[in-house]
Amino acid sequence: IWDHLRWQLNFAHFSPVDQLIAECIVDGIDERGYLAISLLEVKEAVEQQLQELLRLAGSDELEELGDGTLEMAEVEVVLKRVQNFEPVGVGARNLQECLTLQLKALPEQTASRADALKLMECHELLVANDITRLMRQTQLDQDALKAALMLVKSLDPYPGSKFEDAERDQQVPDVVVRKKNN
Numbered sequence: 814i815w816d817h818l819r820w821q822l823n824f825a826h827f828s829p830v831d832q833l834i835a836e837c838i839v840d841g842i843d844e845r846g847y848l849a850i851s852l853l854e855v856k857e858a859v860e861q862q863l864q865e866l867l868r869l870a871g872s873d874e875l876e877e878l879g880d881g882t883l884e885m886a887e888v889e890v891v892l893k894r895v896q897n898f899e900p901v902g903v904g905a906r907n908l909q910e911c912l913t914l915q916l917k918a919l920p921e922q923t924a925s926r927a928d929a930l931k932l933m934e935c936h937e938l939l940v941a942n943d944i945t946r947l948m949r950q951t952q953l954d955q956d957a958l959k960a961a962l963m964l965v966k967s968l969d970p971y972p973g974s975k976f977e978d979a980e981r982d983q984q985v986p987d988v989v990v991r992k993k994n995n
Contacts, residue, residue, distance in 0.1 A: 814846060814903070814976040815839060821898045827891070830879055833859050834891040838904060846903040846973025847911065848892070856888045900972040908970055909936040915968045928953055928961035939965075 818839045827835055837858050841850035863881040896904040901918045905911035913933045919926050931951040932939055938947040948958055969975075 814842065814844065814973040817976060818842065818895070818898055818903065825894060825898075827894075830859075830863065830883070831887070831891050831894075833862055834883070834888055835895055837862075838892055838895050842904060842973065844973055844977060845971040846900065846905070847971075848904050848906050852885065852888050852892065855892075856883050856885060859883060859888070900969070900975065902969060902972040905972075909933055911970060911972065912965060912968050915972075916964075923964075925957070925960040925964045928957050929964045932958075932961050932965060 819836075822832070822835055822839065825835070834855065837855045838848065841848050841855060843849040860881060860883055863879070863883075867881050892904060896902075896914055898904070902911040902915045905914055913930065916926060916929050916933065928951070931953065932947070935947055935950045938950060944958070947953075948955070951958070953961065
């Protein structure tokens with residue numbers, strides 16, 4: 814997944830600082846496709862890299878790097894751009910965000926899309942399987958709720974898992990012992 818995301822980074826037109834942020838975000842994505850580190854950790858890691866680059870940079874590069882500090886809003890904006898990469902839902906910080914990103918990526922005319930987005934707003938009731946309160950909170954009837962649930966179930970909860978290398982999980986022994994001639 815990391816190679817696939819870095820390949821997409823090459824085509825996204827980021828400023829030098831935003832490129833550093835995006836690379837740090839990609840490095841923080843786990844094999845499921847979720848962002849496994851906090852945005853504060855991303856911000857601190859990028860600021861540390863910027864300080865080092867500023868120390869080593871020539872005067873013509875200083876303007877592109879800024880003063881070496883970042884606003885959290887800038888990190889959040891870059892995260893939103895990375896979350897638009899393929900596979901849809903990558904870079905989410907939790908299951909709710911992952912599924913919401915996938916729902917928002919569907920065409921607006923998709924059946925039950927709006928109802929499924931309502932379900933995501935009440936995800937704690939969905940997880941608790943509290944159908945009565947869920948219907949009351951979302952104001953969906955039983956048929957609409959069922960259709961929205963079917964749409965949510967069709968989504969991929971782990972968008973990075975399709976990039977897993979099955980061979981990587983196989984263990985290769987260091988030594989093989991065979992019995993020969995007693």
